[in-house]
Amino acid sequence: MPELRGSYGDQAQHLLTRWFGTPDLHTIDVYESKGGYKALGKALFDMQPADITGEVKTSGLRGRGGAGFATGTKWGFINRDAPGPKYVVVNADESEPGTAKDRYILENSPHMVVEGILIAAYAVGANQAWVYIRGEYDGPHRMLIEAIEEARAKGYIGPRPMGKEFPLDIRLYRGHGAYICGEETALLESLEGKRAQPRSRPPFPAVKGAWGRPTLLNNIETLATVPWIINNGGAAYAKLGTAKNPGTRLLTVSGNVRKPGVYEVAIGATFRHIIIDVAGGPPEGRKVKVFWPGGSSAPVLPESMLDTPSDAESLAAAKSMGGSGGVIVMDDSHCVVEAAHRLLQFYAKESCGKCTPCRVGQDWAVRTYERILANEGSHVELDILQRVSDGLQNGRCLCGLGDSGGWVIDSTLRHFRSEYEDHTLRHECNVGTVKVSA
């Protein structure tokens, strides 16, 4: 194991990461010695399925995959009594640039994830869960296989888990390298052996999901939070964080900081606290210039907005979002136009091609950035960028990937207009001396 970069140990805000760093926490014996699988027992024997969902509703937990949908409400959409198979599909495709928290959880405590999945499956009446894990996660994949085998051997998974007449099983499916598979309906297509192109909704997965059956889709971090909520109660969870966005989150802080890592913080902590105090701030002699508060798809915020709190409402007021919790920090030695160009290359490459505004628009943006960075730009290019960005947003595309490219252009233009003008109108890069418009 390389040096752990992130949260571990007993601190008030460490609900998920408290035992991380304990030797062999990934084995079932050590996990049990820390109280592991108690929540599953409680859920199976002391609670009705509706109470489990109720407890998650009380906690106020919102999905950690990016969209932030209320988890308990989502569980309530599944008709537990509908006849025929139902599935829990777990999103372990983690590929939003700047996000490593699901990997951090899986490598440190795979049993916490397994326990959360089993509780969720029981609550919504699914006997079978599938974990869709990105193909590059060789280590976490292997650790999950072993955790599932251990849990099966100990009787937590099987035809009668812990003696309960409710079969539970978990199987794994590996992705093959495509960012779009993180989008939930594209993920389902992929799981069914198809090209991963998002479906139009309705029908929603809760009604018609994997293989046409009712399906609950949740992110790894979302489900890893469930055992804590069952053990301690939803009300205890809701005491942390903000009233509308309770609890803790695992934020991946990366880029130009001295201590990059995956840090568990109470939601609502300011980005100044997260970037400067927790992650050590920029390297000696450098200043924070800009940060992405929730993965590369979250609109950027300039240094002057470091005091923005990290809850969903505050971020929406700042015209951004919490997204995947990937906090990417860039210091004043880097160029915003170059960074935006790199991200548009990403969105253009990963566009699934299903809808025209995204397939064509992201490419247009890349070519425009190329001209600008080759010092061939003029006010025409600035206009094109703005219009391409508008064309990608506001429901013109089928899924969020389209908007994401638009937000990168739009937010960098909004906050760093002068840097764009230096490049397009004056053909110069003034990194280090650039003025920021708030």
Place this chain on the structure above:
Amino acid sequence: MTALSSHVLDEIKELPAKFPQPRSAVMPALDLAQEELGYLTPEAMTEVAAALELDPGYVEGVATFYSLFHLTPVGKHRFYVCTNLSCMLRGANEIVDHVKKAIGTGTPEEVSADGLFSYEEVECLGACEYAPMMRLDQRYQYDLTAEKIDALITERKEGKVLPRDGEVAAHRPEAAPVQAKKPRAPRKKKPDA
């Protein structure tokens, strides 16, 4: 002569029954084919399609959609270097330049003269706290420097590391000792746990 050996085709034919619907077997099947041949030839895709009773065009459509399927030959060891933002901010582009120079290839389609190496720039691999980083032989490599790249190349030239070592290693691939292993017997691979 078929492109895929008969034991691989037999394994592929067993896959559909493991899923609620047989089509889900297509990617695990392509994995097995790629594992045997190193990349997916048109013949291999046709054989996979026949084994799964699918249209070969459909199989190729899936294979071309996903970046982890290779349609041209790759080196025995492929460097998947992340150049997305968090890695770029910590020097990933310089790492790519060094890799290209060190293995003597200019594009992702080329393979080094000895057949050992190729590279590709990839998107975020979900380990940004260790940037710049890459995936090599089923294992993540962190905090990359030019010296580290050179050492990884030397180890492989000397045959000390085989391509699938990372996968064989136990819980924590990073902690597994780097040492030569015997090539494995054809493996009974399950697509699931």
